[in-house]
Structures are given as structure tokens and as C-alpha cells.
Amino acid sequence: MEMLNALTLFSNFVLIPGLAYGSQLALGALGVTLVFGILRFANFAHGDLMAFGTMVTILMTWWLQSLGVSISPLPTALIALPIGIIVTALFAVATDKAVFSFYRLKKSPPVILTIASIGVMFMMNAIVRFIIGPNDQRFYDGEKFLMKAREFKQLTGLDEGLSIRYTQVLTVVVALVVVIALFWFLQRSRTGKAMRAFSDNEDLALLSGINPDRVVLITWIIAAALATIAGVLYGMDKSFKPFTYFQLLLPIFAAAIVGGIGHPVGAVVGGYVVAFSEVMVTYAYKKVFVYVLPEDWQPEGLSQLLSTDYKFAVSFIILVVVLLIKPTGLFKGKVIK
Amino acid sequence: ASHSEAIKVGVILGFTGPIESLTPTMADSAELAFKEASESGALLDGKKIEAVRADTTCVDAAVASSAAERLVTSEKVVAMVGAACSGSSTAIATKVAAANGVAMISPSSTSPALTTVEDNGMFFRTAPSDARQGEVLAGIVIDRDIKEVAITYTNNDYGKGLAESFSTAYKAKGGKVAISAAHEDGKADYSAEVGALSASGAEELVVLGYLDQGGRGVIQASLDADAFSRFILADGMIGDSLIKNVDGSLNGTFGTLPGSESAGAKMFLDHAKANGIDGDGPYRAESYDAAALLVLAMQAGKSADRASIAKNIMSVANAPGEKILPGQIAKALKILAEGGEVDYDGASNVEFSEVGEAAGSYKEVEVAPKFNTMKVH
Amino acid sequence: MAGMLVFVGVYQSWSVSLSILGMCLISAVMALGVNIQWGYAGLFNAGVMGFTAIGGVAAVLVSYPPVKEAWSAGGGGIGISLLIMLVMSAIIYFSLKLLPKGKLRGLLIFIVLLLGLYVARQFFYPAVSSIESVDSAVSGFLGGMGLPILFSWIVGGVLAAAVAWAIGKVALGLRSDYLAIATLGISEIVIAVIKNEDWLTRGVKNVTGLKRPVPLEAELQQEEWFISLVSRFNESKLAAISDADAKAEMLRSLVIEGSGIFVKLCYAGLFAVVLLIVLALSIRALNSPWGRMMRAIRDNDEAASAMGKDIKKRHLQVFILGSAVIGIAGAMLTTLDGQLTPTSYQPLRFTFLVWVMVIVGGSGNNLGAVFGGFLIWFMWIEAEPIAIVLMSFVTSGMAETSALKSHLIESAPHLRLFLMGLLLLFVLRFSPKGILPEKVRHS
Amino acid sequence: MSYLIGENLTGGYGGMDILNDLTISVDKGEIAVIVGPNGAGKSTAMKALLGMLDLREGQVLLDGKDITNLTPQARVGEGIAFVPQTHNVFTSMTVQENLEMGAFLRRDDIFETMEQIYELFPILKEKRKQAAGELSGGQRQQVAVGRAMMTRPSVLMLDEPTAGVSPIVMDELFDRIIEVKNTGVAVLMVEQNARQALDIADRGYVLVTGRNRFTDTGAALLADPEVRKSFLGG
């Protein structure tokens, strides 16, 4: 019983939130790592692309809601999502045509594309705020809890509750499905291999008859789809706010790079590394110990490994340490010069 | 200058950056006061006021002072409403306002350090220093017989200052702070914070942050995980958008915010609503008041001259004189024009200390299911 | 560029133009620092923010007057714990040097470390809490040394260099983007320390009212010599006014305006001196065999190493140099701001924007970096008024009450970022290698 | 009329012209070998034929058709395969994937061709799951040639295919090239192992500073003492 209580407590505050947050980061990191791996530059506009995709989906959702369309108990946003993806993909492709393709043609070094992406980031940033404003938007209208803490207590008779949200489950499942799909696509499918070939050696890809425009197009479409899915899932779980989406950029990049650039599985693992290092290191284990330890072993203080003051520092320390041990990320990512 | 030429006043707030969702309505509230004055036709014999907005970004002192520099030396504003964030206010006060002799009234900079800033007498604020709010809030918490709390604060001068003053006062009154942990604004996830806070064993959580930032994130995450069910809040957290945006019940949540149950606060809400502004939110009342004070100071000195405005702010803010409430700017202008005196109370019950900051009375509010005022402290 | 500043001077005001100039100069120094690392050696330092902040801390530690109460409350404790740490490091250093490698040595070091940390903590935490409780609303930290703030520019550079040395030792083995994220992470750690170690930096409560290396405007306005200087400058203007009251009024406003300009000129002069020194040294270094060696290392470190160049040492050297320059700029920035606000250190502003400066200016080219610093800062500031003008132009035709109009006006500040992005893309489109591309003087 | 012809090719990399009025051709079922000093423009000539160089003058004909304006990928689609001198493998992909990429445009079953390549270069079969970037220099060269052969081209262009491969592999490679040619493919290669290459060549070109210096059958060039001394190392 005590053991179960401890486990429930740990799951409720560490495991489940960590998994869900990790998956959210992972979805974002997948998009980043894809562009990073195939088009060989760090796309700073990805956070704002996520915001853009989410915004389109929200607008669609509102419209559908105003029409009275609903698939309750599922959230309406799910019907709006495909449209969000399409619009975002068009937008991403247009951006590439207007901005990035030029530098590819010039064979500019990656850093130039990265800086250009900062320019794009500023502009998207403004576009999103122009259209939907800087405020919080909530658009989740489905059933919220799969399991409420109180219900769980009643159900099991435990002292500790466990709450699980639909959005959390959805995010974890989607993240796993997407990473498997993407991994399969890149490793096994013809197009996926062509994309990797293109990223490896553009000239030689040309000589093998691979059409670079198609590779770029597909990359952006997938990246936009990933961005929209990630953004919408995050927005459903927490809320949509443009500024937060911009702030997501850093942990997402950290996840993608720690995992190893260009490696989908790495991105997901990286997401979990970042998420759990935030959640676990600063968690106060006192209550858990109270359950599992005998009376006189129980700790005096909060049993935090480190105070929350240094929460972000801690996750960055872990990140740096991981890199020192595995200099190109957990999954031997690319080194883009 | 001819009559047709409008008087320019700066509205310098963090329109982009971490408080970008707060500032538009603050600016609207301030401009509402200007509009009233302009439309009254009584301001300096029918002068109009033109508000010139500028962005501080909230976090970048260099941008803030450049923007203020532009307002003062290029746009030639006669005074400024702003800045919002304490950091920006400090930079502008020392580098621009003091240097050029231009008065500024901040509606929301609450850092205690601003009390002693080297401003050459040019910096005023309608928001009270955080030093006092902590004490008031601690008193309320003790009165409700809550003996142990966990605290989370936004990791900036506002949050930290408030958290310190709260816990000092709370401990002095016999309370126990189980944990006091910062949260950063604008982060993606707050489950780690909630985990630590809840593990501290405290049953009540004091949230000292912003209602559309990390503060709300912490509350949401707490409700989702069933870690805390009600919260103790300070001014930055209080506003109806919190109730609207948090998914779950906040019933029983209580807190303090500057202001009074004066008729003024209510009047402001109605007055704002009539003008299409949602007046119920952080620092909106204070913004309106800041603007109103500038207008009245012009009128009192009978001149839109910078020095004259700065000189007259105190006199219109404090007694003696007729009490002025929101929506009564026209009336006040008339009184002043006729040589009378006013004591502007406005939406937030303005009363300035010698250094020009609101002494501040505080409302105790509780959610049921909207924020209701219980008492004034 | 000068033309643009003059344009602003004429159409907005000289004060605005000079205040932009001051920041342009600082930005240029920062950009030079990054350029030394990236342009010369291909080191991707995304921790610019951290080094800037360290410079800022130096400004406080050098110039802020010591807080006596805090020192007497906890100075001793801090001192003792520092001493313990020092002794501990010395023991570890010598045991590394003198003792043979082995389990025993490892164990010894571990024990010393543990013991040292434990003992130091016993002094450290009480000291910290007593320091922080000294008048915590306005002080609560140790303060600095009360020296002229100009010293901090050197100290900032030295401090940044020391930190860079430590970072470089551990992280320089990483390559390209991995180094970037590691340095970014470390800079976040640096900021976290500055934000949380209140006893040293006052943390997020900010340190304001730093001493200035130049006179205060308000005092200047009272100075006899200054007033007479201003009136001499504007003799004809003043002479044209006959009315004595109006004349005094005019003089007063001229003095106020003049004081602002005078102060800004002083700052700009100081910054310009630093910029010129750094620039001269950079250019000379780049065009020397040292620069050639660095370019070779950047091109192919494996081959350079086979040709006898000590890559690690050189990378470390460049990393330290560049970081020191950034640290100097950070101290200058805090000097200009007159305050240290740790929360303002955001990667977007202090890391990425500086990178934009370097790349847009032309990486590898010192003048390019300087130019980029000027241009990007100028855009960063001037995009706002342009945006407002643009927006009011767009909306001028609309009805006063239209919802669209108010929405657009409301959104105008965001147009600033839009314009910034647009300009950035424009510049990059027309000079994809940067405005002044790398131009090496080949031997 | 030869199958692939580059006529009066003139052009370079922006500065001085590297190719000066150069003409090169190869017919089906024929091996043509280009030799010449380093920097003579041999690789540049290959690039010109492939459309990876801006020509100022001249034209490229394939089977009588003017392909001067086609993109490189389009020329690949027309049946030209090319092994560059450097950067000729996908370093991050496995050996097998490298070969698959060679057959990217093919829709039929590539299994058989792949087996043939493995037969020709047994080491590749052994290493098929290893990243090409981890191979030894000679092994990489084999991957590069294998990749090009996977396209089953009508023209096979090789830029120093035997650089760095061991004698035994070189012999096998030449054997195989002869076989390929015998199936009616036009083979054009640049070689510094010139004697061995000219030995199997139907046609040889000696290039100096981007110009045709000698053009003859392989045997004739081999027999020419001046050519031997100045270009073939005696």
C-alpha cells in the first residue's frame, strides 16, 4: 500500500507530467531535427511556425464551433487540424521559395540560412500577433480528464491521487507514432533515402537523379505538419500564447541537438532528457520517502536534489554533461559545418 | 503654439515581450483619460492630447531608454505614462526623465528600489511599492488561520521583492513557509515547480506572479495534478481573465490588489466598459489614473510645459481639494480652470507619498466564482 | 551608416541619434568579439549572453560602494568559505601534480572535495542569509568596491576571460552546433547564478543607480561653464531673441538639450576609444601569420594539427579573447544603462541579435562586424518609429471607429519585429555573404 | 557521329577559361580515355559534359540530340552516369544505400544489378551495412563506381576510378569496364594510371591547359614516345 502510494505520487508529479512534456518537446524537436538534418540549417522560425499552425487551427476551430460542428467528446480542433496542416505547409513552402531557396542556390554556408531564419522568425512572430493577438487562447473543448485525481483515490482507496488528461495521452501516443513513422520513412522509403542522400551530398544526389526541389518540398511539408501537430497538441494541453511558443524554441533545440542532429529517435529521447531533467532533479522527494522509508529514516528537509531556483540551470547542466560524454548527441548526430 | 496643435504625451510600455498581453489594455485605459480630457474642451482652453506610444520590450533597458529618448527629444512629448516593468522604468527615469526634466508616471512598476531612484523628482507611480503589499497579504492569510504555505513567485524584482516582504511578515506573525520557489515566466511547462511545491507538504499555495504568465501556468498545473485546490494571490495575478483562462474551479481563492472598494474602482469599470475597454485587469485602473494625473497637472499649472507638469502632479494627486473619480476629468479640469483645487482619487484611490508613489490601500478579494471584494486594508 | 545617423539626427533629434550611436558602438564591440571566435576560428559561441552578463556583474562589483552592514553581517563567513575553497583547490591541484595517478589519489581528491564543500557550506549559508536580510528591499548584498566604473571595463574583460577559460577547457571539444547548444546552456547557467546569488549581485532585484563615468545631466545643467558654453554655441540664436524672459527660457531649454547631447558624446567618445583599440588589434592579428594559422584551423583542424598547430590551445586562446571582448562590451553596456537587471539577459537579444550583426556585417571581416553592429542596432531601434509611421499611414484612410483600425494600431508594435525581419532578409538577399564579405589579405 | 560529343567546349569557373575549344567524343561500345597533367582541365571537361559548368561556347550532343541546356539531373535521366573524382560517396549512408541511390531513377528490380556489383567488389558485400564514410580510401572508390554502375547507363563517365585502388581491384575494374563497354555502353574516363587505361582504350585524348593536344587510338598514344615521356611517366 505504502509502496503503491509512493508510486502513484511519483507518477502523478514526475512520471506523467515528464512524459507528456517530453513528448511535447519531442514533437517540436522532430520538426527541427528534420530541417536541420535534411536542409542543414538550424531553423529558428520553427517555434513561430508552430504558433502559426496552431493559430490557423484555432481559427478553423472557432469557425467550426460557430457552425455548431462538433465531435464531442473529442475536441473540435482535431477536425480543424488537417486544414491547419495544409495551410501551414503552404506557408512554409512559400517561405522557402521566398527566402531559403535563394541561399541554397548560392550554396551559402548554413549559418547564413540560420540568420535568414531569424529574419523569418521575426516576421512570422509579427504575423501571428497581427492576426490573433498576443493573448492567451483556449480552444480545447473536449473531455479533459481520462482520470481525475479524486476519482482515482475513490477507485483505488489510495491516499494519493493520479490524474491523467486526454491531451497527455494523445501527445505521448502521437509523438511515438510520429517518430516511428518518420524513422521508417527516412530509413526505409525511397523518398526518405533520397532526402538523406540530398542532405549528405547535394551534388552527388543530383548525379543520382534525385530532384532537389522535390526533396525540399517534402521536407517542408513534413516539417510544417510536425510543427502544426506539435503546436496544436501543446496548445490543447496548456494554452496557446504566441510568446510561449517562441520560448519553446530553446528547449526544443536543446532536445534536437542532445539527441543528435538529424536523428528522429534522438529528437524524442532528447525531448525526454530535457523534460525529465527539469522535472526529476528539482522534485522534492520528501513525501515519496515518507511512504517508502521506515519511520526513523525519514528525511528532515524536502529531499530535493537541487532547489527549484536552479531548475533551468540544472536541465542545462545535464544537457552539457550529456554532450561532454556524447559529443555529437545521444544518437551520433550530424556535424554540420 | 496655436490652439489646434495637440499636446503630445508619451505612453511607453512593454508592447512586445513578456508582458505584451497586458500592455495594450493598459495603454487603452490611459488613452481613455486623454480622450476624456480632449473631448471636454476644458483642457487649457480646448487643447487636445495626442498619445504617442513607444515600446520598451520590458527586458531591454537600452531599447527602453532609446525609445524614451525618441519620445522626449524627437516627438517632444511633455510627459510620459510608463514604463510598465520596473527595469525599464529605472532606466528611463535616470537616463531620460531626470536628464530632460520630463515627468513620468508608471502605472505598474512596483519594485521597492524605485522609491529611492535618482529621478530628480521626475518619477511617480500609481502602483504601490511591493514592500507593503506583502505585509497586507500576510496579515490576511494569518487572519484566515492559515499557518503554513508554499510560495511561488515570478523570478524578477517584482516577484522576489514581494515574496520576501510576504514571508518576512508572515513568519513574524507566526506562519510557516514550507517552501519558497521561483518560477520563470513564459516557460512551456510548470509541472516540476508544482511537484516541488506540493511535496513540501503545505496545503496552501501563494502565487506571486502574472495572471497570463507563469503564475497561471502554475495554477493550471496544480489543478490538473490536484496538488492545490485554492490559491493565495497578489495583484499581478488578479483579473477576470485568470478565471476565464484557468480550466477548473478557483472557488475560495483569495488575494490582494492595490485599490479600494471605493466607488472609484467600480466607476472605472463602468466607465471603461462604456468606452469598449475591459477595465478589469491588472494595472488598468492605475494606467487610467496615471494619465489623468498628467492631464490635471497640466491644467493646474496652466501650461503644458514640462517643468510645470512635473511640479503640479503632487498637488493634484493629494488633498486638499475636491475628490475626483474616474469619468470626472472634465469636471476636475473645470474646477482647476476656475482656480479651484482637486484631490484626484481615481480608480485606484491615488494618494502620493513625498517621493511620489501611491501609498496604496489594498482590496482583499475572493473568488466565488468571480473576484468579489471582501474588505479593504 | 553615418548618413543614417545624421538623418535621424536631423529628422528626429540629435539626442536620439547619439543614444543610438552609443549602443551601436557597444554592439560593434560585441560583434567583434563574436567575429573573433566565429570568423577567425569557426567557434560557434552561442553563450554571448553569459559573457555580456559577466561584464555587467563586473560593473557592479567594481563601482558599487561596499555595503558596510552586509560586510559586517556576513563578509567574514563568505571570506572564510572562499578561503576554504581556495585551500581545497590548492590541495587538489598539488595532489594532481605530485601524487601518482591511481585509485588512492582519486579517493583523496574526492574526500577533500566533499570535506571542503561541507565545511565551506557551514560558513557560507549563514553568511548569505544574514547578508541578504540586510535591508533586503533596497540592498541585501555585499556591494562592490566603490571604484570608478571605468575600471570595470577591464575587470569585465578579465572576468569573462577567466570564465571562458573554464568553459573552454570542458566544452571546446564539441563541434559546431553541439558547441553552440553547450555554450548556450552554460550561459543560461551563468545567468541563473547571477539571478539567484543575491548576496553577490542582488539577483533579480536589480542593482540600480550605478556610478557614471560622465557627469549627470541634471548637475551639468547647473554648471556655470556649461551654461556659458551652450550660450556661446547658440549665440546667434539667442541674440535673435530680444525679450529677456524668452531668452532665459530659450537658454534653459538649450542647456537641457545640450546637456543630454554632451553626456552622450562623452559616452560615445569613451566607447569609440575602446572600439578603435579592439578593432586595431583585431585587424592586425587577422592579417598576421596568427590569422593565417587560425584560418587554416578553421578550414581543417585535422590537417592543421598534423602541421604542428595545437588546435586545443588555439581554440582556447581565441575563445578567451573573444569572450573577453564581449565581457568588456557587457561592462560598457551596464555602465551606459546605469543598472544591472539580470532578467534582461535574454538569448534573443544578447546572443542571436549579436550573431545577426556578425553575419549580416560579414563574418571574418572585422569592419564588417563593426558595420553589422551599427546597422542592426540602428534597425532594432528605428524599426519602431518606422512601423508606427507606416501603420498610421495605412490606417489614415480608415474610419476613426473602425475595429480594424484600432486592431491595426494596437498591433503596430509588432510591426516593429516584422520590419526588423524584413530588413534583415533584404540585406541578406542583396549581400548574401554579409555586407562586407570576408576579404583576406593573402600573404 | 559519336554517341556523346562535346564540341568546342570553352568555359571555366568564372575567372579564366579552363577549357579552350575542347572537343571530346565517345561512341557506344567504345572506351575513351582522357589523360593529361594535373590541372589540365580533365575533370572540368567531365563536368562540362554533365552540365555542371557554365559553358561560354560549344555544345554537348547525346545521340545526335543537343543536350547543352539540360540540367544535370535531366542528363542523368537520359542515361549518363558519372563518378566524380572526389566526394563521390554518400558518407553517412550505408554501402547498400549508396548503391540504391545509384538506382534511384530505376523502377525495375535492382536486386540483380546489385548482386553483380557485389560480385565485382566482394568487399562491398561484406561491408554493405557499414557507412561509406567509414571505409578505406580504396573501398570508397569501389562504392563510387558501383553506385554509377547501378544506373545501368548508356554512357558511363568515370573520373579517375582507379585512384587509390589496389592492383588486383584495378584489374578487375578494368575487366568489368570492358565488359560494360561490350554491352554497348559508351565509357569515358579520366585516368592517371594512364598506361593501363590507354591499354584498354579505343580512343585516347591528351589534354593540356584545356586544349586537345593529342587525339588517337589508345594503342597509338601509348606508342608515341613524346606522349609517353611527357604524360605517361616514361
Next chain:
Amino acid sequence: MIRVEAVSKHFGGVKAVDNATLSIEKGSITGLIGPNGAGKTTMFNIIAGNIVPTMGKIYLGDEDITGLQPHELFDKGLLRTFQIAHEFPTLTVLENLMMVPGQQAGEKLMDAWFKPSLVREQEAEIRAKAADVVEFLGLTHVIQELAGNLSGGQKKLLELGRTMMVDAKVVLLDEVGAGVNRTLLNTIGDAIVRLNKERGYTFCMIEHDMDFITRMCDPVIVMAEGTVLAEGTAEEVKTNEAVIESYLGRGLKNKPEVAQS
């Protein structure tokens, strides 16, 4: 001069070098041949400090140099070239050579800043030397060209040229001949012999051109599958059955009439 004792290098499962022992005698021009993938380049990488061996020791003279960094070995007079040319693409040909000499005053920042005349003096010397090397390699017409724009063979020449910029004790040449015109290669061969005779350089060269090996090298070491398969004079090695089987082969099948050499 160099002794390699029981050295192994494993990459995951691949045993690139497998318990190999060999030595390069002082003053010799030693050939190192073997099938592709035999581990020759890996052996060079180990000797030159680019790779740390999994097992075994390497000696330079009597000094244990296992695990030393490449630049430390450079200072001890051990130089190498790379099989895949490692030029510095954004440096000119001249600069590629001029960067080589160690202990240049101008490479110390303090001197670069404050002793310009000393630096200038040294530069003039180094430049003259580099110009000689360029001349020798026949690259004079591209002396100011960026090395990245060179042809494949020119890059290999440059690679070789760098070793000629300093006085070395031991030079490891990894297939300098591959891609180099044979006529020029002969000249290079002569130069190598001259350096060997006149200045006492020790050479070890990996090469697949047996004619060249035969002309230049004594002894010749044959590696296969990571270990030493045979050792001896070129003639001995060429007639070794195992070497023929795994490395030399027996000529073309399709065109048996071997070219008259």
C-alpha cells in the same frame, strides 16, 4: 626510427589493425602496401597520433609516443600527408605552405601585435621557401589560387609540398601518387630520394603503383587484414604468392596481352 609493437585498432566490430608489429628503419624509404582496407591508413593515423590505438605501443627512436597529439609529433619531426587531400580551402596555395613552419613569431599574438618588423622578416624567409616548393611542384601558375579551387591532383601535390616546408625526421606519405600525373610523380620520386639521401629523411609511403614502389622502396611491408603479411625487398614481395593472391592479382582477364612496360 619508428617501431610499432603489437598494435591493434578496433572500430566496433571491425579490426582495422590487428596486432601488427613493424618497424621503419632510420634512413630508409619503406613501402607499405596491401589490399584496400588492409589497415594501412589506420596504421598511419595511429603513428601520427590521429587515432589512439586500442592496444600496443609506438616508439619514435627510443621514445614512447603512444597517445601523443599530432602537433606534438610534428614538433618531434614526424610529418604525414593524408590519403584524401586535406588542403586548407580558403587559404591560397602559398599560404597553405607558409602556415606550416612551427615557432613562427607571427603566430604569437604578442609578437603579431607589437613586433611587426620581426614578423615581416620571418615572413619574407618563409615566403621564399614556399615559393621554391611551389615552383618544384609545378604549381606556380596557381600560387595565389585558393586551394579549394585546385584540381584533385594539384591538391595532392600541395599535400606533399607541405611536408617539404620544414626539416622533418620522418615523413609518412599516404598515397601521394594517387591521382598525380605519372611524369610528375617521377619527379616527385626523385625529390624524395634526394631528401632521403641528402638530408637523411626517413620515409614511409603507402602506394598502389607497384612500379613506383619498386623503384623507390626498400624494404616493402605488406599488410593484409590488419596485420603484416610479408616483408622484404620489392622483388621479394612481388613474387610472394600470398601477396599476389590478395593484392597484386594476375592482370586483366579480358585483355590478356599485358601492356609493354
